Every structure is written in structure tokens, then in C-alpha cells.
Amino acid sequence: MTRSGRIGSTLAIALIGILAAAATDIDQFMSRVMQNRRIDAERLRDYVFSEKEELDIKGPRIAAIESFRREYVWFVRDGYLVRSPVKINGVKVSKEEQAAAEEEWFEREKKRTHGNSLDREAFFGFKFEPGRYLFAGEQEFEGRKAVVVEYYPVMSGDEDRGRKRDKRDDDLDTLFEKTFLVTMLIDPEEHQILRITFDNVGLDFIPARWLVRINDIKASMVMDKPVEGVWLPREISAYGSVSTATMDLSIQYSRKFFAYARSDVKVKLRFDTDQVEPAK
Numbered sequence: 001m002t003r004s005g006r007i008g009s010t011l012a013i014a015l016i017g018i019l020a021a022a023a024t025d026i027d028q029f030m031s032r033v034m035q036n037r038r039i040d041a042e043r044l045r046d047y048v049f050s051e052k053e054e055l056d057i058k059g060p061r062i063a064a065i066e067s068f069r070r071e072y073v074w075f076v077r078d079g080y081l082v083r084s085p086v087k088i089n090g091v092k093v094s095k096e097e098q099a100a101a102e103e104e105w106f107e108r109e110k111k112r113t114h115g116n117s118l119d120r121e122a123f124f125g126f127k128f129e130p131g132r133y134l135f136a137g138e139q140e141f142e143g144r145k146a147v148v149v150e151y152y153p154v155m156s157g158d159e160d161r162g163r164k165r166d167k168r169d170d171d172l173d174t175l176f177e178k179t180f181l182v183t184m185l186i187d188p189e190e191h192q193i194l195r196i197t198f199d200n201v202g203l204d205f206i207p208a209r210w211l212v213r214i215n216d217i218k219a220s221m222v223m224d225k226p227v228e229g230v231w232l233p234r235e236i237s238a239y240g241s242v243s244t245a246t247m248d249l250s251i252q253y254s255r256k257f258f259a260y261a262r263s264d265v266k267v268k269l270r271f272d273t274d275q276v277e278p279a280k
Helices: 003-046 095-110 117-121 167-176
Strands: 047-058 064-077 080-088 133-141 144-151 181-187 192-199 213-227 230-243 248-262 267-270 275-278
Touching (some): 003 144, 003 230, 047 230, 080 117
Antiparallel strands (some): 047 064, 181 192, 192 213, 213 230
């Protein structure tokens, strides 16, 4: 081997070593982030809270094809998070309809084998695997210095996806089967996800079952410290475009969570307003 060849070989080996060390470092960093993510998911069960859900689906130069404004209260029943409807498009839900919706939700949650519906919709159920992270720089987010980490999922059908499957895998694969990039803004000191964004999520994410085909939908969740310095979901949102048999449509969808109160504190559900408040 020539001298230049030996130098090139040495540099290549050194570069491989540097890249391997960097990959190990980011995997270790993300391991702590994922541990905090699991704690965040568990803490949801310690709180009652309120939610506002909004959806607008519009076509070109026409009024909204589908639009709604809904309000809910979340509470814990026998260890399960239950969503109770409060208002739909400004109209208060009757006690009978409310009780029926709560019972239906509760029975559906009991049949789940993993987590709850909010775990899934807040992306807590999405499984991250080491070796697929990429450090993508720094960014300020709502006054906090954050690092940007990109994650490249294993696409559906890849040969290393031959793991044992269960119903949770099927549900999540349907939601994320076309997701090709996950971008996370992370507080490096607290190892805490501030915002997570999924490029190209499935139709199941949007509460409009008549939609036919996705062009592009991005979905995000923002975390915050609403009470006691505990990180909890603040907002889930999605935007993009979908297709029907006749036209392309734009979508704006959001769910905002607020008025958190610990579930072991006596609370009153303020069905005449849009909040949960500690009982006096």
C-alpha cells in the first residue's frame, strides 16, 4: 500500500470511530429523553384537565366542508382516563348524552391492551429505536434553547421490521406507516421533549372518516409545565392536505389541553364553563 493509501485508510478508520462515538452519544442522550417521555405519559393519569378540539376542512374557493368546535373534561375512573363531552359547537351536552359518552369511552378503554387513546394520539405509543437519531442543530423554542434531533423510522415492509407483532403494533403502523421523519426539539438540560413533529401521518389521526387519500399531513405535540413543574401535553395539532374523489382539501386540526388539576385533589367539573377547577 502506498503512503497516501495508508493515510487515506487511517483517516477513514478515524472517521468511522468518530461517527460511531457520536452515534453512541446521541443514543445515550435520547435514552434519557425517552425515559422522561415514559414518565410524562404515566403522569397524565394523575390529573384531570380540560380540552378544546377544533377541525376545519376546506376546499378551494368554497366554505368549510366540515368544521366543529368541541369541549371536553378528562377525568380518571378506575385507573382509566375518560373523556367527557361538555359542549359541541357552543351547545351544552345534556347529562344523559354525557353519561352515555363517558360509559362508551370507558368500556372502549378497558378493552385496550396497551395504554390509552390519548397515549396514542399524543404519540406516547410510538416506539423509537436506537441508531436512527441524527443531531440536526440548535433552535430557540418559546424562549428555551433546544437541540434539534431527527429520527428516521423503519418504513413499513423493511426487512428489519419482522418483529413479533401485537394489536398495538397494527394500530400504530396504520397511523405512522408512511411517516418518514420525526423531528424533536429537546431541552438538553432536562432531557425533555418540547415539541415533536411527525411528517406524514395516517388518516386515522383526523376525526373525519369520509376522507379518501392523504397528500401530506404533519402532526405535532407541544409539551409544557402547566402545574407543579410537571411536563404535560399542551397542544396536539395537524395541518396539510388530503384528497377526495373530486377535489383536494386543506386541513387544520388542533386539540388544546389546559386547566390541569391533580386527580387526588377533590375537584368539581365546571360543565357550565370550559374548565376543571379545584373544589373550594
